[in-house]
Amino acid sequence: MSEQNFDIVILGGGSGGYAAALRAVQLGFTVGLVEKDKLGGTCLHRGCIPTKALLHAAEIAEHTRDAARFGVRATFEGIDVPAVTAYREGIISSKYKGLQGLIKARGITVIEGEGRLVAPNAVQVGDQRIVGKNVILATGSYSRSLPGLEIGGRVITSEQALELDFVPGKVAILGGGVIGVEFASVWKSFGAEVTIIEALPHLVPNEEESISKQLERAFRKRGIEYKLGVRFQSVSQHDDGVVITLENGDTVEAELLLVAVGRGPVTQGLGYEEAGVTVDRGFVITDERLSTGVPGLYAVGDIVPGLQLAHRGFQQGIFVAEEIAGLNPIIVEDVNIPKITYCEPEIASIGYSEAKAAEKFGADQVSSYEYNLAGNGKSHILETSGSIKVVRVNDGPVVGVHMIGGRVGELIGEAQLAVNWEAYPEDIAPFLHAHPTQNEALGEAFLKLADKPLHAL
Amino acid sequence: MSEQNFDIVILGGGSGGYAAALRAVQLGFTVGLVEKDKLGGTCLHRGCIPTKALLHAAEIAEHTRDAARFGVRATFEGIDVPAVTAYREGIISSKYKGLQGLIKARGITVIEGEGRLVAPNAVQVGDQRIVGKNVILATGSYSRSLPGLEIGGRVITSEQALELDFVPGKVAILGGGVIGVEFASVWKSFGAEVTIIEALPHLVPNEEESISKQLERAFRKRGIEYKLGVRFQSVSQHDDGVVITLENGDTVEAELLLVAVGRGPVTQGLGYEEAGVTVDRGFVITDERLSTGVPGLYAVGDIVPGLQLAHRGFQQGIFVAEEIAGLNPIIVEDVNIPKITYCEPEIASIGYSEAKAAEKFGADQVSSYEYNLAGNGKSHILETSGSIKVVRVNDGPVVGVHMIGGRVGELIGEAQLAVNWEAYPEDIAPFLHAHPTQNEALGEAFLKLADKPLHAL
């Protein structure tokens, strides 16, 4: 049995793990990064990147269908699935090559193989023992299902959905969260009939309620069906499709059922508990500085309870590397991390919803304003509708921004600075936003909350 | 002769004038707003809004042409000019209605007719004398030409270009500034052959040089021709077209010549000098607080030397209303106002170019980093290329952001806060940007300048 020694050993080379590795080597540490599959993890190979490629192909399909509204004569003739696949895989393979090159250029040692934590400071990979002064757990997540709902055949998860070599005629989606509505959006644009089943009363139930309602309205207009507030009971598969039975007795027939009910942490059988790590419902419990409590042992990314997002993984990875280096990095709470749902229309948010802000700061201490994109020139040009809602503490900072509408995702960068720096709307008001942009809609909301509305009453 | 009295009289109801009016009534002033044509001015009726509508139609045309790259089967069949016109005019008329409604709801008195300043505190409109305790000049700008170059027939300005009821087969554009490259981009997407003639050595010569060069490369790839560093000499019109002769002897033949050499202030014969206002080459000279020096007499918008942008007009209008109210508003220098050029690829910038920053802060006090969009996942998905360059003062704030690439315009909102608040890259670094967005490219540049590059070497 051979042994390798590093300042830091990282188990898992996804967003969280590889970001930790990149930052750690910059800070002068030697790093061993253990990955059993492909560097880049879920996000690059089966998550963010491929889904967003599909969503852009979907946008192109919509543009060709709707071209006449803008004075462009064009005919939409269908989806060429192999070409979509080539486009999507071209992006992944180029990004993958780039990432491998970066990891190599930075001098990170990659250990290929399945690792297991065998001591608080050691990971076993085959017959190698990889020892680190510090160890970072970053084993990520997998597509969960419901108890009794087995994946297989026509019952699929996002992994299989990405690999489909055809556009289904009719598809049912269990779960109206981010992944569910993104696939619904893609498939509808590709020509499928889509029905979403969500047990909670709203689509994207983690968003501000007014945003959820607008998404529901927009999806209805697009012809995407959904059943809200009703639970799944069972599914049966037959030769041409599936029949889903709900607890209220309704049935939904489709060619496929996509199960998108969330992602579970990959922590089982990896020796975490044995090393003294607290594991709760599969998640690794850490303090707010991402320490497991076992000295020198940290966790980052989707295995840490909270938002499961790639950039949270990056942020946590960088944070832990800096923490180990004694740089005392600042904590960014999950609530202040930007969230984007890339369906059409897009949703983007950061900070507290109005209700949560009222809970935290007191209902009479909070104001909000929701600017309708109908007033925004650029949104009109894009023929999109939606709104931007900003929540502030009275005589205090902006604590939440909630947006829906075509292309609003990119507006979150500005909102992220405002919320994280606890800016007052009055701080932003003097800077008029470029015209005509969707930025301006955010600007109008800030202006209104600073009591100087421009294009609003 | 009748007389009307107001706290504030505003001459011109474009971006600058109407924004001043809106803010002034909020602050409790009575306002008379004099407009000879249509509220909303250049921007709404013949500027920002119609050009951006054309640019979006152009984007749709490109998407339908390029659809196969994304796996969408579609055929581009041409431009339906009347439908483009209906789309464009639909947006304008809806925005125009909205603006009229807003002006009315806020209780602003609109006086229709051509006004003339007849005293420092009075504007004459027909036989009405409109007297104000304060007067704001906001008469805007018109399309300039060159000495000896007469507009007419096949030699047109942006006004006529917007009204064309056909797509020209071949068009020449005099001027490679914002308006020139935007029309070049539209016409090329609509199927025309385009040649730009620019006397300075680069397209968009007010931008960072590396951005200009990338635009030139992108335009070359798109098949947009240009002749740089060469001056226009003369043009002759014949039955089917124009022949343009350049000072170097070259000739360019086209169906039309668009003259896009800049915009001149509308100040002649309006009584400004007689009232004591300093007018220099047609522009109204003010101090940095927009006072003309004549007590109670201010100027805003395109007649004030500097950037000619709608949101600068809004900002100045609001500023003057607050100044009159004694609110002592803060000054935002032109350099810190965001600029977007909406051609394909888009350009967006704010703050100092690297060269200007070196001049101002000392060459050894400034660093910059240019992040190539090739490293950005979302840009790859959009199949766009370009870059984001950030300029900082060493151990000091971000003082410039310069971007080129598809859809980068909306990223300027974040850059605007960073530059205006004089943020250090280190202030932004802890907040990882949402993945996968183009925001991230800006984030990568900030990270690099904070000496902690993530997806960069």
Add this chain to the structure above:
Amino acid sequence: GDAAAAATTVAAEHVVPRPERPRSTPPVRKLARDLGVDLESVPGTGERGLITRADVEAAASAGPAADGRPT
């Protein structure tokens, strides 16, 4: 255990001092500039010595620089 000891030593070797400057958020620094408050002279009462908006406002209303807003 060992790992903890190692972690601390490693930490000590790797501390990179940040450039010294008054610690506050950019909008608050901007407010201070607009109010003519010199941040060097403002004690920070926020988390880890962060100069808060309240600190700046207090300094502005107390100090002689309160009228230092550029005109």
